[in-house]
Amino acid sequence: MRIRTYLTSCSLAIVASSLAMAPALAQTFPDKSIRWIVPYPAGGGSDFLARTIGQSLSEDIKQSVVIDNKPGGNTAIAASDTARSPADGYTVLSADNGTMVFNSALYKKLSYDPVKDLAPVTLLGRFPMILVVNPASNIKNLKDFVEHVKSSNGSINYGSAGAGSPHHLAMELFQTEAGLKMTNVPYRGAAPSLTDLAGGQVQAMMVDLAAGAGFLKGKKIRPLAVASAKRLPQLPEVPTFAESGYPNVEAAALVGMVAPAKTPAEIIASLNKSVVAALNKPATHKKLIEFGIEPVGDTPEQYSKLLEDERTRWHKLIKDLNITLD
Secondary structure (H helix, E strand, O other): OHHHHHHHHHHHHHHHHHHHHHHHHHHHOOOOOEEEEEOOOOOOHHHHHHHHHHHHHHHHHOOOEEEEEOOOHHHHHHHHHHHHOOOOOOEEEEEOHHHHHHHHHHOOOOOOOOOOOEEEEEEEEEEEEEEEEOOOOOOOOHHHHHHHHHHOOOOOEEEEOOOOOHHHHHHHHHHHHHOOOOEEEEOOOHHHHHHHHHHOOOOEEEEEHHHHHHHHHOOOOEEEEEOOOOOOOOOOOOOEOOOOOOOOOOOEEEEEEEEEOOOOHHHHHHHHHHHHHHHOOHHHHHHHHHHOOEEOOOOHHHHHHHHHHHHHHHHHHHHHOOOOOO
């Protein structure tokens, strides 16, 4: 009986000690550099987003933020690395739709589980999608485009930033809503696809604003519609898909920050507070908008709910169209 009482007392003491340590842990975090993994090469939109916020974050927390580019495996290599890292808040990942939403439907076997292995911290930003065509064509608006595709008997090729990318699936969503039939030509990234679109090798594509900004400014591509709830301030003259009769065509590359799943809630909350504050600095905010990114910065709970809703929406489309990357 004394042994049982002793063990019970020890257990209560351990619990009490753990509870007492949690606030202290959050108060001292971070006390060393943070490793921020980006699943794409340096120079792209996700890399720019991480480096811009990371610089601002580093200034605030008085610790270095080291960007670690780990491309490959359709973001699975970086995601698996993050999932296996110590759950202490010192390793975080830039995670997009592919990482957190698409991959679990596109692959039968995945080296990580986006729900069980990764914990949402905040949605960093949206990369709005835009339907674009070659400016040499006679297509001036979305109505023209739909009529052109329907009269072409499936002969239209569209470019994408890769099979299973947000760009690819955004176009598949539009095709489903408009009853169109086109062929996807996947590239390794948006840049080569844009180059071929400008050169006439493909007839159309969905591109995010950040990747397509230079081509749009140079009028090498023509925007027809934006897949957002409202018009983009950078392209005020371009209507939304909803304005053109397709209210369900909303799509963006969503990039958030996640951490290993067992990271303590206090550390997640501390990360969220610091990252959102860095993101909302006027200079940082302006820099991201000018690049073509819509800054967000929400709570872990809001980001988690968004991911749940996105999985419901996109997994159905992927399944219905039998899209697979295995």
